[in-house]
Amino acid sequence: MSEEFDFFNHVKKVYRLLLLLFSLFVLAGSSLVYYMVNPGFFNFKKSPEIQIAVEELDPDRIENGIHVSTGFVDAEGLMTVVRNCTACHSSKLILQNRMNAERWNATIKWMQETQNLPDLGKNQEIIVNYLATNYPPVDTGRRAILTNIEWYELKD
Amino acid sequence: MKRRLFVKKATLSSFATLIGTEIVFGSNILDGYMPLALQDPDPFKMFSKNKEMIVLNDKPWNIEAQAHLLDDKITPNSCMFIRNNGLVPENIDVKNWVLKIDGESVAKEKTYTLSDLKSKFKHHTYQLTIECGGNGRSEFNPPAKGNQWTVGAVHCASWTGVRLKDVLEDVGIKNNAVYIGYHATDIHLSRDPKKEPISRGCPMSKALQDETLIAFQMNGKDIPFVHGYPLRLVAGGWPASVSGKWINRISVRNKVHDGTKMTGDAYRVPCKPVAPGEKVKDEDMCIIESMPVKSLITYPKSGATIKKGKVLNIRGHAWAGELEVAKMEYSIDYGATWKVCTIEKPINRLAWQHFSASVDFPQTGYYEVWAKATDTNGIAQPMLLPGWNPKGYLNNACHRIAVKVT
Numbered sequence: 001m002s003e004e005f006d007f008f009n010h011v012k013k014v015y016r017l018l019l020l021l022f023s024l025f026v027l028a029g030s031s032l033v034y035y036m037v038n039p040g041f042f043n044f045k046k047s048p049e050i051q052i053a054v055e056e057l058d059p060d061r062i063e064n065g066i067h068v069s070t071g072f073v074d075a076e077g078l079m080t081v082v083r084n085c086t087a088c089h090s091s092k093l094i095l096q097n098r099m100n101a102e103r104w105n106a107t108i109k110w111m112q113e114t115q116n117l118p119d120l121g122k123n124q125e126i127i128v129n130y131l132a133t134n135y136p137p138v139d140t141g142r143r144a145i146l147t148n149i150e151w152y153e154l155k156d
Numbered sequence: 157m158k159r160r161l162f163v164k165k166a167t168l169s170s171f172a173t174l175i176g177t178e179i180v181f182g183s184n185i186l187d188g189y190m191p192l193a194l195q196d197p198d199p200f201k202m203f204s205k206n207k208e209m210i211v212l213n214d215k216p217w218n219i220e221a222q223a224h225l226l227d228d229k230i231t232p233n234s235c236m237f238i239r240n241n242g243l244v245p246e247n248i249d250v251k252n253w254v255l256k257i258d259g260e261s262v263a264k265e266k267t268y269t270l271s272d273l274k275s276k277f278k279h280h281t282y283q284l285t286i287e288c289g290g291n292g293r294s295e296f297n298p299p300a301k302g303n304q305w306t307v308g309a310v311h312c313a314s315w316t317g318v319r320l321k322d323v324l325e326d327v328g329i330k331n332n333a334v335y336i337g338y339h340a341t342d343i344h345l346s347r348d349p350k351k352e353p354i355s356r357g358c359p360m361s362k363a364l365q366d367e368t369l370i371a372f373q374m375n376g377k378d379i380p381f382v383h384g385y386p387l388r389l390v391a392g393g394w395p396a397s398v399s400g401k402w403i404n405r406i407s408v409r410n411k412v413h414d415g416t417k418m419t420g421d422a423y424r425v426p427c428k429p430v431a432p433g434e435k436v437k438d439e440d441m442c443i444i445e446s447m448p449v450k451s452l453i454t455y456p457k458s459g460a461t462i463k464k465g466k467v468l469n470i471r472g473h474a475w476a477g478e479l480e481v482a483k484m485e486y487s488i489d490y491g492a493t494w495k496v497c498t499i500e501k502p503i504n505r506l507a508w509q510h511f512s513a514s515v516d517f518p519q520t521g522y523y524e525v526w527a528k529a530t531d532t533n534g535i536a537q538p539m540l541l542p543g544w545n546p547k548g549y550l551n552n553a554c555h556r557i558a559v560k561v562t
Contacts (some may be wrong), residue, residue, distance in 0.1 A: 139298075
């Protein structure tokens with residue numbers, strides 16, 4: 001009698017264990033399926049939501065004498081420069097540099113020889129004029145003084 | 157909600173095309189990340205850079221550090237400059253990535269997968285100073301064309317990889333080998349697939365040095381994408397352009413490598429000194445090899461105000477291309493007098509060395525602390541700009557910081 005009872009008890013235990021394992025399996029399985037569908041859900045580190053500006057920026061907008069989308073000075077020849085010079089490289093590359101007409105011309109020649117820049121025709125003169133007028137070299141001597149120093153109190 | 161979901165899906169698929177793999181669990185990495193097409197590119201996020209890094213150019217990416225960002229002994233990714241000549245590769249298939257060794261001077265062409273390289277050859281780790289040849293260009297007068305680097309195009313990270321010489325030995329090199337040249341998967345700005353943005357190299361003597369690595373790790377992790385993942389040639393002490401990123405081929409040449417930016421005036425300086433602004437013919441320009449002696453004060457940041465009577469502790473790094481720094485000095489009187497700094501030995505050859513000093517100021521007022529390193533050949537940094545050259549390379553003039561004593 002007690003042996004039979006023992007056996008019955010064991011079966012019951014095994015049954016419970018199997019049931020538990022099965023439910024765990026189902027739970028894990030459904031979580032994985034959920035994760036596949038919605039992978040961000042288990043990422044508890046919530047990041048601030050990103051808003052995307054859908055407003056169309058006017059590519060030709062000028063503010064305070066500066067062409068907003070490139071940073072170029074608004075002067076004669078601006079749009080010719082924008083159209084011809086910012087397709088392959090950033091306007092930042094131009095804005096960093098200061099050259100006279102001869103060297104701006106040499107730079108164009110270099111880009112034609114090595115960077116697949118096509119012939120600019122009569123636009124070349126307009127472009128070089130614009131660059132040499134608005135971005136000419138500045139004499140900085142053999143060593144410039146420190147400028148734009150941001151003063152702060154040093155604590156230790 | 158629908159739109160946001162669409163945007164997120166779009167983000168993931170764009171990123172997938174960008175990196176080629178790893179999309180399934182991408183949502184974790186990409187939380188808050190938007191691809192270029194959908195927003196103003198934020199290079200700081202995209203490349204995990206410190207917000208104080210300076211973007212010189214965004215097409216191609218060129219970003220530099222500031223002196224005080226380079227205070228770490230081992231430069232972390234966040235403060236490493238980026239110098240790209242072309243667009244970053246668009247498809248990196250790590251599983252099928254191979255490095256091919258070819259050229260006139262190999263016994264027989266051979267290719268290695270990433271796992272071949274990692275399993276066949278012994279791994280080595282070195283901390284290596286890598287400085288852009290044009291670091292400091294912004295100071296030249298008349299100005300030189302190109303990205304106007306100030307002081308921050310230098311880093312000294314820890315690189316792990318296999319020795320180029322071990323790989324070349326495995327391939328078999330002929331006696332007539334002169335130079336190696338790398339080729340990589342970055343994209344020319346014009347998107348012309350026949351053009352390489354850059355393909356430089358070094359003479360065999362540099363290629364065969366113990367410290368010249370084909371690296372697959374930086375600071376103990378996979379090399380960051382923008383710094384050359386999955387393979388980068390690393391040649392410390394030479395212009396950073398020798399350390400080619402995203403490399404998939406190395407040619408062993410029987411002449412000086414003639415790849416893009418090896419010829420003409422690129423990474424070259426006049427063989428003989430010239431006057432500022434002078435025209436120099438291509439044939440009178442010589443390839444830059446070892447970088448010159450140089451140093452940076454990385455602490456404190458320029459602009460420190462301190463109270464009278466307080467000692468100012470300064471520190472920084474110094475390096476000397478192929479050589480070591482033998483002496484480090486500072487001056488608070490524009491070079492009228494110099495005092496010695498403590499300078500440590502490099503952790504290994506071609507790694508920068510750390511210096512420090514305690515500076516006393518005689519009275520209140522405006523000061524500049526100038527730092528000057530001298531190499532083992534007795535050559536020191538100039539206080540003024542070194543010899544002018546058409547492309548504005550090799551400016552190793554002393555670094556200085558402004559200090560006010562009140």
